[in-house]
Amino acid sequence: MTAIKESSTRNFNKQISAISCPVTYVMNKIGGHWKPIILYHLSTGQKRYSELRRAIPEITEKMLIQHLKQLQEDNLVLRTAEPVVPPFVTYSLTPAGARLQPVLDAMALWGLDDMAKGNN
Amino acid sequence: MTAIKESSTRNFNKQISAISCPVTYVMNKIGGHWKPIILYHLSTGQKRYSELRRAIPEITEKMLIQHLKQLQEDNLVLRTAEPVVPPFVTYSLTPAGARLQPVLDAMALWGLDDMAKGNN
């Protein structure tokens, strides 16, 4: 699981930043190139693993699962597996994940606005 | 600076993600451990370089300037230098930077809420 060197200034700073700064706390949860995109695709309804893969062709399987796992640990997405073969796994937003919607919307709004004017 | 290898899948993905996903676009601008904190300190009014340093003692000078530069390039903060000696430099938010306020607030709100309930 990408074992993190517990004794690194790097990680220590990350921790205290997350505790003292709620914005950084959010950043640690939805940061990274792929998480917002995954969250977006799940915001339109639950999806199977393979559906997500096809919806985001640029992402590698490793990255997809890795981030899905982290999002699960962070209690933002829910994994539901049907014990059948071939496997049938669906991912959906948890309530906490759904509550992120206004945040993502606010960000998207600002982003689009900023891209439009480029510089004010 | 930190010269970026232009031909890396890594950076390429970052670029296209930022173009196609406005949320990622925002993330690239205010991501990193220090940027939100710097932005927060500037949101309460313009500050001198040394004031910022004292306000955020954990940050190193290298990181401070590096991020201030990036924030300038991203048109979020404005640098004003009085041509005197000793140097007198103040940093303040640009209109675009100020417009970020509601976004940061939304994030902070969610963050605090999420920290409070931990898991729903």
Add this chain to the structure above:
DNA sequence: ACAAGTACTTACCCCAAAGTATGTATCATG
């Protein structure tokens, strides 16, 4: 003469995030 304050710059190193590539188990279908 020397320390301290101003606002940086520069060289060097480490590490975690991201990418590449391949493997696994099970079943259905041609």
Add this chain to the structure above:
DNA sequence: CATGATACATACTTTGGGGTAAGTACTTGT
């Protein structure tokens, strides 16, 4: 009997973000 689909796992390498430490140019205070 081999290919494809499902949902992953895992070993290996690269690279960009971040940290450490030291230096620069100029002036004021002691």
